[in-house]
Amino acid sequence: MNPISILLLGLAMSTDAFAAALGKGAAMTRPTLLQALRVGLIFGVVEAITPVIGWLIGSAASRYVQAWDHWIAFVLLGALGLHMIWKGLTDNDETGDSAGHGNGNVFTLALTGLATSIDAMAAGVGLAFVQVPILVVAGVIGSCTFVMVTLGVLAGRALGAVIGRRAELVGGAILILVGVAILYEHIGGAAGG
DSSP states (O other), X not given: OOHHHHHHHHHHHHHHHHHHHHHHHHHSSSOOHHHHHHHHHHHHHHHHHHXXXXXXXXXXXXXXXXXXXXXXXXXXXXXXXXXXXXXXHHOTTOOOOTTSTTTOOHHHHHHHHHHHTHHHHHHHHHHTTSOOOHXXXXXXXXXXXXHHHHHHHHHHHHHHHHHGGGHHHHXXXXXXXXXXXXXXXXXXXXXXX
């Protein structure tokens, strides 16, 4: 793979995380640059690790991972989205404290990052069959995701300011839509092929 191909792969692998970050930024109460960088770092690290895991799994599990990656992402993103919607509907007395649930704990952020990086794991499985410097590829994927997620959270902040206190509902809906899009892309691609 040449450097341009690696960069394009990194950008492609970060698009799901970017969409989820838009929802996360909309759900956060006025996220700061530091908070956006924190979310970007967590997503970037998870996104960098998963292709290495996929590469290590290699050909032995490629059919299993590729057969189920879209279902895993759909279920995780759907569950997280429904949870955000539930919190948005039940937290009517939210004070807007940035230390509250809108900021997101590391586990929730990592789980969301994992849900959006299942495709990177599957890509890592495919990369096991070609001669690529997997650590370089993983670093590029993680770096692209870090930048895209940080920008997504900040862009989501503007969206959250526009829609107000119910931003978490929109964020949850975006996560669900990302999961549905992943599922549709794989099922539609399988049906079309």
